[in-house]
Amino acid sequence: MREFSYRRASGVREALTLVAEHDDARYLGGGTNLVDLMKHGVETPGRLVDVRRLPLGGVRETPDGGLAIGATTTNSDAAAHPEVRRRYPALSQAVLAGASGQLRNMATVGGNLLQRTRCGYFADLSQPCNKRAPGSGCAAITGAHHNHAVLGWTGHCAATHPSDMAVPLAAFEAVVRYETLEGPGEIPLADFYLPVGDRPDLETALPPGALITEIVLPPVAAARRSRYRKVRERASYAFATVSVAVALDVHDGFVRDARIALGGVASRPWRARTAEEVLRDAPATPDRFRGAAEAELATADPLPGNAYKVTLARNLIEAVLTELAERDGR
Amino acid sequence: MTDDFSSEITLEVNDVTHRLRVDNRRTLLDALREDVGHTGPKKGCDHGQCGACTVLADGRRVVSCLTLAVAAEGARVTTVEGLSGEGGLRPIQEAFVRLDGFQCGFCTPGQLCSAVGALAEHAAGWPSAATADVSPDGPTTELDAAEVRERMSGNLCRCGAYPSIVRAVLETAARAAVTG
Amino acid sequence: MSTEQPATAAIGDARPRIEGRLKVTGAARYAADEPAPDLAHGWVITATVARGRISAVDASAALGMPGVLGVLDHRNAPRLDPRAGNYFGPDGSLLLLQDDVVPYAGRPVVLVVAETPEQARAAAGAVVVTYEPYPHDVDFRLDHPAARPASTAFGPEADTGDIEAELAASAVVVDERYRTPEENCSAMEPHAATAWWQDGHLHAVDSNQGPFSVSQVLATLFGVDRDHVHIRAEHVGGGFGAKGPCGPQVILASMASRSFGRPVRVVLTREQVFLATALRPPTDQWLRIGADADGRLRAVHHRPAFALSPLAEYIEWCTEQARTLYAAPAIRTELTAVPLDILPPSPMRGPGATPGSFALESAMDEVAERLGLDPLDLRLRNQPAVGPVSGLPFSSRRSVACLREGARRFGWAGRDHRPRTRREGRLLIGTGLAATCFSAGVFPSTASITAEADGTFTVAVGATDIGTGARTALTAVAADTLGVGTERIRIRIADSDLGMAWGAGGSRGTTSWSFAITQAAAKLRERLGDPARPVTATVDTTALIDYQPATERHTFSAVFAEVSVDPATGEVRVRRMLGMFAVGRVINPLLARSQVVGGMIMGLSMALHEEGVRDPATGRQVNPDFAGYHIAAHADVPDIEAEFVPDYEPQDPLGLNGLGEIGTAGTAAAIANAVWHATGVRQRTLPIRLDRVLEAEGAEVRGAVGVA
Known part of the structure; x- marks a missing residue:
C-alpha cells in the first residue's frame, strides 16, 4: 500500500476542495471496499478525504411521500430504518442480504453505490484487466467467468456489479444527488452506471470530484x-x-x-x-x-x-x- | 500545507485512553495489536472476509482490518480483552467455555465481539436477512437459531464450532431476557 | 495408588477446555501474537507464473524505501540443504529462494524485510520480478498421459479375485467417474512465525502441528544440530493438515533472521495461504462395483487419480475404504498419480479417505438404487468378517453398530427409497447416508512426567493443541494413569525441546502421546516409593510399538443427512445431519463431539462449497480468498448431532483411537446421496454447486415432460 495523507473534512465544501486540490485524492467512507482494494494495490490514492463524519447521515421523508437516504448513512441504519422497511421492504432486505453485520455497520450507502467489481482478475495486478488497466485486455472472458455477466457485457469486460442495495434502487427509480464545487447535481439511477462499452474503467456518470450526498427514493405504491x-x-x-x-x-x-x-x-x-x-x-x-x-x-x-x-x-x-x-x- | 503520512490519534480501548502516532496505512487491527498490545483481535484474512478481527467501535461491531486507525480517531473500542470485567467472564464468554463454542480459538475473539454486537442489534429491533417480514409494524422477531446463524455469518470458523456458538448465543440471549 | 483401579476417572468425563478461559479473553497467544524485541517484519512475494524461471529481480526501488532492511531472493538468501524432506522423502517445496526455477504459481520467490509490516508490504509492491514463462500443465484428469501408479509406501495395491469375471457375472454394475476439486485447509490462522538466532541456535514461535518434526526439518535445512533448533507452537489457530509440514513462513523467517541479525516475523497473507500451503489435490476416480440381485457385492474396482508435483512424492490414499468397508470376491485398487505444475499437495483432513469415500459411498448408493434396495440394507449385507483384502481380523469393527444406531436416531425406517418423492412447498427433500472408516494407529513419541515436591505432576510431551483439545485430553490421560485428580497435573506441550513426538496428524496425535504418557506414568509409579522429589520418568515409545500388528485397525462411522433442494434455483441446504462414530474409548465426550461435528461441517463445506479454481491461461488459482473460495458459514450449518457407540481399541492400553478426521471423511457422500434422493439426479462432481443442480433440474424437468 502506497503512503497517503489523511484529511477529515468538516463540511461538504471542504471535502470537495480537499479532493480537488490534490492530484490523486479519494473520498473515504466506510472503507470496506476502498481499503480492501488499497491492500491489493488496485487503488493507490495519495490522499484520503474522510467524509464519514460529514452531516450527511440519516433518512428523511420527502414531501412527495418518498425517502431521502443520506450518503453517509450506514448500510445497517438504512436497513433498520422503519420507513425504509415500511415503504421499500425490498431495499431493507437487499441491504441485509449484503456482506455481514460488521461490514454493514461500517459501509455507507454512498460508498455502496461506488463498489468495484469482485472479479478475481480485477484484484490481481499480475493479470490483464480493462477495468483496472484500460487496454490491457480481459482475462475473465476467456478464463474463469463462472460468476460473470450474461447481460450488457462487451468484449472489453464481463464483470458484474456487486451491490445488492443498488438492485432495488434501480427498480424503484432512485435518484443520486451529489455536490461539486460548481454546485449540486442529480442523476437517475438508470443513468448512474455507464454502459460497459470499450471503457469498463469508467463506471459512473458522476462528474470528477463529485461527492454523493443522498439517494432519493420517489414514492412507489407497489x-x-x-x-x-x-x-x-x-x-x-x-x-x-x-x-x-x-x-x-x-x-x-x-x-x-x-x-x-x-x-x-x-x-x-x-x-x-x-x-x-x-x-x-x-x-x-x-x-x-x-x-x-x-x-x-x-x-x-x-x-x-x-x-x-x-x-x-x-x-x-x-x-x-x-x-x-x-x-x-x- | 504539506501532507503528512502519519497522524496523531486518540483511541479509547477497553476504557483506557491511548495517544498514538500511526502510519496512515495502519489499520485499527494492527494498531490494536502492534501499538496498544491487544492481540486478541486476529488477522484471519485482512480483507473483511472472515470476521476474526471483529471489535466493537462505539458499541457497534466492525471489522478492524478494514478500518484505518486514523479514521477511528476518538473511537471507543472494545476488544475481546475488554469484554470481561472485574467480576469475571461475561455470560457469553462463560457459555462459550461451558458449551465448547470454539476449538482452535483463533476466530473466538471475533465471534464473541460479534455476538455481543449482534445481540444488541437484535435488542434494538433490527431485522436480518433471516427475518421473514422486515415490516416495523409487526412484533419484534424472536431470536431463534436461524436468526443467530444469519446474524453471525460474518464470522467464519473453520473448526466448525458453529452449532455450539449458536447455542451459546441463544442461551445468553435467553438469560439476558430473564434477568432484564 | 492402585495400578488396577484409577482413583479418579477423568477419562470419559465431559470437561471444558483447560485453556478455555485464555481463548475467550484474548489471552491465548498465537504465533503472530508473541512480542519480540527489535522485531522486523518480512513480506513474501509469490510467483505469478505456473512454470518458468526468474529472469530478473529488481529491488532497487524497494531498497530505498523507508524502513526497508533488505530484500532476499535466490541470489542472496542463505543456502539450504536439499536433503531436507517430509514424511514421503525429499521435498523440493522446502528449498525456498535457492534458484531461479519457478515450479508452480504461488511459490515464494522474494522476501522483503522492513521495520513495520506496512513498510514491508509497500516495499514488496515496489519489487519488480520478471519471469521467463515456460509452458505449464495444470490440466488434471485420470487419463492424463503422465499418469503413473502412485507410490505404494502405504502398502501394496489390492488385487484379489477376478475383477472382470465377477463384473461379468453381476446382476448390476455401477461404472462411473467421481470427481473432487482442489481444496485448501483454510485454517483461520494464517501461517505465521517469529524466528531469531542466538549463539548458533535457531528459535522460532511458529504455527505448526508438530514442533519436533519442524525442528528436524529446519536443522537439516540450515545445517545445525537438531537440539540447536527450538520451536514452540503453544496455541495454533487450526491446522487440518496445513501446518503439518515445515511451512514457508518459518523457513523464510529463519533465513531473514540469519541474514539481518534480528528477530523476523513472517505472516502469510490469506492469499498466500491459498497459493503456497496445504493443497488437497483434485481427484478423478473411476469406480466399478458389481453386485448380485440380492445385493451381495461381487466386485469393487477403484481407480482413483490425484494430482501431485514433481517436487515431492505424495499419496492421496483414496483406496482405504474400497479395501476395508465391504466384502467382495474381487477387489482391485489402482491409485494413480498425475504430476502437474502445482503446489505439492499435502494431507488435508481425512486425506484420501475424504475424496475416496465420496466416490465409494456414492457408488454404493447407486448400487442400492439400481437394485431397488434400502441403502442401509445394502451396506449391512456386505459387512466383512475379516479384512476383505488382508484377511486379517479387525481389532474392533463397530461399523454395523454405527449404521444401526444412527438409523434409529435419524429416523431412517420408513424412508421411501424412491427419489423425488418428498416435497415441502416448492422444496424437494431427501435423505442420504454413508458409512466410512479411517485408519487408526500409533506413532513413536516421548513423554516425561515429573513428580514435584508439592505433590503435583508435570507432564511434558511434544504434542500440539491445534484445537483438538489435546491439552485437556492428555491431562485426563495423565491423571487417570497416575491415579490422581486433574488438578494435580500440569501439562507442558508444543515445544520441540520436550523431546521427539509425533505431530497432530493422521488421527494419531492423541493415541501416540497418550501411549507415551501411560508408559511414563507406569515407569514413574515404580519410583514413587523413593521420597526424593522431584523425580522424573521419561519414556520413548519407539521400541514399544508393534509396527506389524496382525489386525486391521480403523475407526468407523455412519453419517446421515437431510437436505432441501430448491429446484428453481439449485440451492441445496443441509437441514439436519447425524453422525455415529466408533473411535475406541472417548476421553472427553464434550471435546470429542466438537471435533467430529467440526469434521462433519468441513465435509458439508466440501460437499456444497469448496473449490479451488484455476485460470486456464496462467494456471493460477483465481479465487485465493474467502470471498471466492467459500467455506461454510454459520447460516449453512444446521444443528448437528454426533454420538459415539461403545467401543474399545484392544491395541491401545487405554482403548483409544483417533477421531480428528473421520468426521470429515464420510460426510460428502451422505449429502450427495441425499441430494439424489431429493432430486433423482446423481451429483458425481463436488462441490454440488447450484448451477450443477440447476442443470440437472433442467434435464429432470425435460425428462418428466417427455414422459408425460
Missing part, C-alpha cells in the same frame, strides 16, 4: 409489497450469483404495476423493463410471469461457463413474482 431474493454460493456472506428485486401491485387479478431489477447479471443493476412491459395490465398468472422473465432474458448472451445464470434469473423472476402474487391473493 414498493410496499416488494421483495428481494438473493441466490449465492452459500447461505450468507457471499456476493450474489443472481438476485432480484420485485415490486408487484395486483388488482382484481391483473398487474397494475410491476418493478423488477436483477443483480449479479451485468455491470450494473439490471432494470428488467421488458419484463415489466409484458406484465403491465396482464393477468397475474404464473404463465405470464414466466413469459415476462423469458422476454427479459431473450437478449441474454452468456459466456461458455455461465449459461446457468440465464436459467436462474428466469426462475427467480418467476418465483418471486409468484410469491408476491400469492401473498397478495391471501
Whole structure:
C-alpha cells in the first residue's frame, strides 16, 4: 500500500476542495471496499478525504411521500430504518442480504453505490484487466467467468456489479444527488452506471470530484409489497450469483404495476423493463410471469461457463413474482 | 500545507485512553495489536472476509482490518480483552467455555465481539436477512437459531464450532431476557 | 495408588477446555501474537507464473524505501540443504529462494524485510520480478498421459479375485467417474512465525502441528544440530493438515533472521495461504462395483487419480475404504498419480479417505438404487468378517453398530427409497447416508512426567493443541494413569525441546502421546516409593510399538443427512445431519463431539462449497480468498448431532483411537446421496454447486415432460 495523507473534512465544501486540490485524492467512507482494494494495490490514492463524519447521515421523508437516504448513512441504519422497511421492504432486505453485520455497520450507502467489481482478475495486478488497466485486455472472458455477466457485457469486460442495495434502487427509480464545487447535481439511477462499452474503467456518470450526498427514493405504491431474493454460493456472506428485486401491485387479478431489477447479471443493476412491459395490465398468472422473465432474458448472451445464470434469473423472476402474487391473493 | 503520512490519534480501548502516532496505512487491527498490545483481535484474512478481527467501535461491531486507525480517531473500542470485567467472564464468554463454542480459538475473539454486537442489534429491533417480514409494524422477531446463524455469518470458523456458538448465543440471549 | 483401579476417572468425563478461559479473553497467544524485541517484519512475494524461471529481480526501488532492511531472493538468501524432506522423502517445496526455477504459481520467490509490516508490504509492491514463462500443465484428469501408479509406501495395491469375471457375472454394475476439486485447509490462522538466532541456535514461535518434526526439518535445512533448533507452537489457530509440514513462513523467517541479525516475523497473507500451503489435490476416480440381485457385492474396482508435483512424492490414499468397508470376491485398487505444475499437495483432513469415500459411498448408493434396495440394507449385507483384502481380523469393527444406531436416531425406517418423492412447498427433500472408516494407529513419541515436591505432576510431551483439545485430553490421560485428580497435573506441550513426538496428524496425535504418557506414568509409579522429589520418568515409545500388528485397525462411522433442494434455483441446504462414530474409548465426550461435528461441517463445506479454481491461461488459482473460495458459514450449518457407540481399541492400553478426521471423511457422500434422493439426479462432481443442480433440474424437468 502506497503512503497517503489523511484529511477529515468538516463540511461538504471542504471535502470537495480537499479532493480537488490534490492530484490523486479519494473520498473515504466506510472503507470496506476502498481499503480492501488499497491492500491489493488496485487503488493507490495519495490522499484520503474522510467524509464519514460529514452531516450527511440519516433518512428523511420527502414531501412527495418518498425517502431521502443520506450518503453517509450506514448500510445497517438504512436497513433498520422503519420507513425504509415500511415503504421499500425490498431495499431493507437487499441491504441485509449484503456482506455481514460488521461490514454493514461500517459501509455507507454512498460508498455502496461506488463498489468495484469482485472479479478475481480485477484484484490481481499480475493479470490483464480493462477495468483496472484500460487496454490491457480481459482475462475473465476467456478464463474463469463462472460468476460473470450474461447481460450488457462487451468484449472489453464481463464483470458484474456487486451491490445488492443498488438492485432495488434501480427498480424503484432512485435518484443520486451529489455536490461539486460548481454546485449540486442529480442523476437517475438508470443513468448512474455507464454502459460497459470499450471503457469498463469508467463506471459512473458522476462528474470528477463529485461527492454523493443522498439517494432519493420517489414514492412507489407497489414498493410496499416488494421483495428481494438473493441466490449465492452459500447461505450468507457471499456476493450474489443472481438476485432480484420485485415490486408487484395486483388488482382484481391483473398487474397494475410491476418493478423488477436483477443483480449479479451485468455491470450494473439490471432494470428488467421488458419484463415489466409484458406484465403491465396482464393477468397475474404464473404463465405470464414466466413469459415476462423469458422476454427479459431473450437478449441474454452468456459466456461458455455461465449459461446457468440465464436459467436462474428466469426462475427467480418467476418465483418471486409468484410469491408476491400469492401473498397478495391471501 | 504539506501532507503528512502519519497522524496523531486518540483511541479509547477497553476504557483506557491511548495517544498514538500511526502510519496512515495502519489499520485499527494492527494498531490494536502492534501499538496498544491487544492481540486478541486476529488477522484471519485482512480483507473483511472472515470476521476474526471483529471489535466493537462505539458499541457497534466492525471489522478492524478494514478500518484505518486514523479514521477511528476518538473511537471507543472494545476488544475481546475488554469484554470481561472485574467480576469475571461475561455470560457469553462463560457459555462459550461451558458449551465448547470454539476449538482452535483463533476466530473466538471475533465471534464473541460479534455476538455481543449482534445481540444488541437484535435488542434494538433490527431485522436480518433471516427475518421473514422486515415490516416495523409487526412484533419484534424472536431470536431463534436461524436468526443467530444469519446474524453471525460474518464470522467464519473453520473448526466448525458453529452449532455450539449458536447455542451459546441463544442461551445468553435467553438469560439476558430473564434477568432484564 | 492402585495400578488396577484409577482413583479418579477423568477419562470419559465431559470437561471444558483447560485453556478455555485464555481463548475467550484474548489471552491465548498465537504465533503472530508473541512480542519480540527489535522485531522486523518480512513480506513474501509469490510467483505469478505456473512454470518458468526468474529472469530478473529488481529491488532497487524497494531498497530505498523507508524502513526497508533488505530484500532476499535466490541470489542472496542463505543456502539450504536439499536433503531436507517430509514424511514421503525429499521435498523440493522446502528449498525456498535457492534458484531461479519457478515450479508452480504461488511459490515464494522474494522476501522483503522492513521495520513495520506496512513498510514491508509497500516495499514488496515496489519489487519488480520478471519471469521467463515456460509452458505449464495444470490440466488434471485420470487419463492424463503422465499418469503413473502412485507410490505404494502405504502398502501394496489390492488385487484379489477376478475383477472382470465377477463384473461379468453381476446382476448390476455401477461404472462411473467421481470427481473432487482442489481444496485448501483454510485454517483461520494464517501461517505465521517469529524466528531469531542466538549463539548458533535457531528459535522460532511458529504455527505448526508438530514442533519436533519442524525442528528436524529446519536443522537439516540450515545445517545445525537438531537440539540447536527450538520451536514452540503453544496455541495454533487450526491446522487440518496445513501446518503439518515445515511451512514457508518459518523457513523464510529463519533465513531473514540469519541474514539481518534480528528477530523476523513472517505472516502469510490469506492469499498466500491459498497459493503456497496445504493443497488437497483434485481427484478423478473411476469406480466399478458389481453386485448380485440380492445385493451381495461381487466386485469393487477403484481407480482413483490425484494430482501431485514433481517436487515431492505424495499419496492421496483414496483406496482405504474400497479395501476395508465391504466384502467382495474381487477387489482391485489402482491409485494413480498425475504430476502437474502445482503446489505439492499435502494431507488435508481425512486425506484420501475424504475424496475416496465420496466416490465409494456414492457408488454404493447407486448400487442400492439400481437394485431397488434400502441403502442401509445394502451396506449391512456386505459387512466383512475379516479384512476383505488382508484377511486379517479387525481389532474392533463397530461399523454395523454405527449404521444401526444412527438409523434409529435419524429416523431412517420408513424412508421411501424412491427419489423425488418428498416435497415441502416448492422444496424437494431427501435423505442420504454413508458409512466410512479411517485408519487408526500409533506413532513413536516421548513423554516425561515429573513428580514435584508439592505433590503435583508435570507432564511434558511434544504434542500440539491445534484445537483438538489435546491439552485437556492428555491431562485426563495423565491423571487417570497416575491415579490422581486433574488438578494435580500440569501439562507442558508444543515445544520441540520436550523431546521427539509425533505431530497432530493422521488421527494419531492423541493415541501416540497418550501411549507415551501411560508408559511414563507406569515407569514413574515404580519410583514413587523413593521420597526424593522431584523425580522424573521419561519414556520413548519407539521400541514399544508393534509396527506389524496382525489386525486391521480403523475407526468407523455412519453419517446421515437431510437436505432441501430448491429446484428453481439449485440451492441445496443441509437441514439436519447425524453422525455415529466408533473411535475406541472417548476421553472427553464434550471435546470429542466438537471435533467430529467440526469434521462433519468441513465435509458439508466440501460437499456444497469448496473449490479451488484455476485460470486456464496462467494456471493460477483465481479465487485465493474467502470471498471466492467459500467455506461454510454459520447460516449453512444446521444443528448437528454426533454420538459415539461403545467401543474399545484392544491395541491401545487405554482403548483409544483417533477421531480428528473421520468426521470429515464420510460426510460428502451422505449429502450427495441425499441430494439424489431429493432430486433423482446423481451429483458425481463436488462441490454440488447450484448451477450443477440447476442443470440437472433442467434435464429432470425435460425428462418428466417427455414422459408425460
